[in-house]
Amino acid sequence: MTASLISIDETFDADVQDYIDLLKPRVMSLVVFTGLCGLLMAPGSIHPVLAFSAILSIAVGAGAAGCLNMWWDRDIDALMTRTQKRPLPAGRIDPDSALAFGVILSMVSVMTMGVAIHWLAAGLLAITILFYIFIYTMWLKRWTPQNIVIGGAAGALPPVIGWSAVTGTVPLEAWILFGIIFLWTPPHFWALSLYRHDDYARAKVPMLPVTAGIEATKRQIVLYTVLLILLTLVPTVIGMATWVYGGFASGLGAGFLSLAWRVKLQDAVQPAMQLFAYSIIYLFALFLMMTLDRIFL
Amino acid sequence: MKQKLTPKLTRRNKALLYVLGGFVILLYLISFVRMGQW
Numbered sequence: 001m002t003a004s005l006i007s008i009d010e011t012f013d014a015d016v017q018d019y020i021d022l023l024k025p026r027v028m029s030l031v032v033f034t035g036l037c038g039l040l041m042a043p044g045s046i047h048p049v050l051a052f053s054a055i056l057s058i059a060v061g062a063g064a065a066g067c068l069n070m071w072w073d074r075d076i077d078a079l080m081t082r083t084q085k086r087p088l089p090a091g092r093i094d095p096d097s098a099l100a101f102g103v104i105l106s107m108v109s110v111m112t113m114g115v116a117i118h119w120l121a122a123g124l125l126a127i128t129i130l131f132y133i134f135i136y137t138m139w140l141k142r143w144t145p146q147n148i149v150i151g152g153a154a155g156a157l158p159p160v161i162g163w164s165a166v167t168g169t170v171p172l173e174a175w176i177l178f179g180i181i182f183l184w185t186p187p188h189f190w191a192l193s194l195y196r197h198d199d200y201a202r203a204k205v206p207m208l209p210v211t212a213g214i215e216a217t218k219r220q221i222v223l224y225t226v227l228l229i230l231l232t233l234v235p236t237v238i239g240m241a242t243w244v245y246g247g248f249a250s251g252l253g254a255g256f257l258s259l260a261w262r263v264k265l266q267d268a269v270q271p272a273m274q275l276f277a278y279s280i281i282y283l284f285a286l287f288l289m290m291t292l293d294r295i296f297l
Numbered sequence: 298m299k300q301k302l303t304p305k306l307t308r309r310n311k312a313l314l315y316v317l318g319g320f321v322i323l324l325y326l327i328s329f330v331r332m333g334q335w
Contacts, residue, residue: 014309015308015309016308016309016312019309019312047330047335049323049326049327049329049330049335050327050330052323053323053327056323108320112323112324112327115324115327115331116327116331
C-alpha cells in the first residue's frame with residue numbers, strides 16, 4: 001500500500017532532464033542570444049537586474065512555447081525518427097504534466113516581464129508565445145507548406161522584445177533584426193526538411209519538399225538566401241552599423257549563398273546537412289558581429 | 298514494524314525547490330530596483 005502510494009507519480013519516470021528537454025534548450029539558446037543582442041544593441045541603458053530578468057523571461061517564455069509545441073505534436077513526434085525520443089512520445093512524461101508545465105511557465109514568463117520591465121515587452125512576449133502555439137503549431141504546421149515561413153515570425157520576435165525592454169519602443173532597427181531572422185528561418189528549416197524528407201512525409205507534415213518537391217524547395221532556399229543577404233546589408237546602409245559589420249555580413253552571406261547553391265546543384269543530402277549546420281553558426285555570428293559593431297564602433 | 302511514510306525528496310522536487318527559491322530572490326531584487334532603492 002505504502003509503496004504504491006509513493007510510486008504513484010513515478011509511473012512516467014520523468015527526470016529533471018526530461019523537463020529540461022521539454023524546453024527545447026537548443027532552440028532556446030538561439031532565442032536567448034538574439035534577444036540579448038537586441039537588448040545590447042538598443043540605445044540607452046537598463047539596470048543589470050532588469051536586463052537579466054528580461055532575458056530570463058524571454059528564455060522561459062520560449063521554453064514554455066517549445067513545451068506546448070511538443071505537447072500538441074506528440075502524435076507526429078512519435079512517427080518521426082528525429083523526434084520520437086522526446087520525453088512525450090517516449091512516454092517518460094504524461095501529456096497533462098507537460099501541458100501544465102508549459103501553461104504555468106508561459107504565464108510566469110509574461111508576468112515577470114511585465115512586472116520587471118513594462119507591459120509592452122510583456123505583450124510582445126505573450127504574442128510570441130500565442131503565435132507559436134495557436135498560429136504555427138496548431139494551425140499552420142499541419143496545413144500549409146508555408147508553415148515555417150509565417151510561423152518564423154514567432155522565432156524572429158525575441159530581438160524586438162530585447163530592444164523594447166531598453167527603449168520602451170519598437171523602432172525600425174528592431175524590425176530589421178526581426179526581418180533578418182524571419183528571412184533566415186525558411187532556408188534553415190527547408191535545408192533540414194530536405195534530408196528529413198521521409199520523416200515529414202511519414203508524419204504527413206506538409207513541408208515544402210513533401211508538397212512541392214525537392215527542386216522547388218531548393219529554388220526557394222536560394223531565393224530566401226538572396227533576400228536574407230540583402231536585408232543583412234541594410235543596417236550598414238541606414239547607418240545602424242558600420243562597414244566593418246557590412247564586410248562581415250557580406251562574407252558570411254557569401255558562404256551561405258555558396259552552400260545554398262551547392263544544395264541546388266547536387267542531389268546528395270550532404271550539402272543540405274552542411275547548409276543547416278552553417279545556418280545556425282551564421283545567425284549567431286551575424287548577430288554577434290552587429291552587436292559588437294554597435295557597442296564598440 | 299514501523300514503516301517510513303514520507304519518501305525522500307526526489308531529484309525533480311529538489312530541482313523545483315531551487316528554481317522556486319531562485320525566482321523568489323529574483324522578485325525581491327526586481328522590486329528593490331523598481332522602487333529605486335538600488
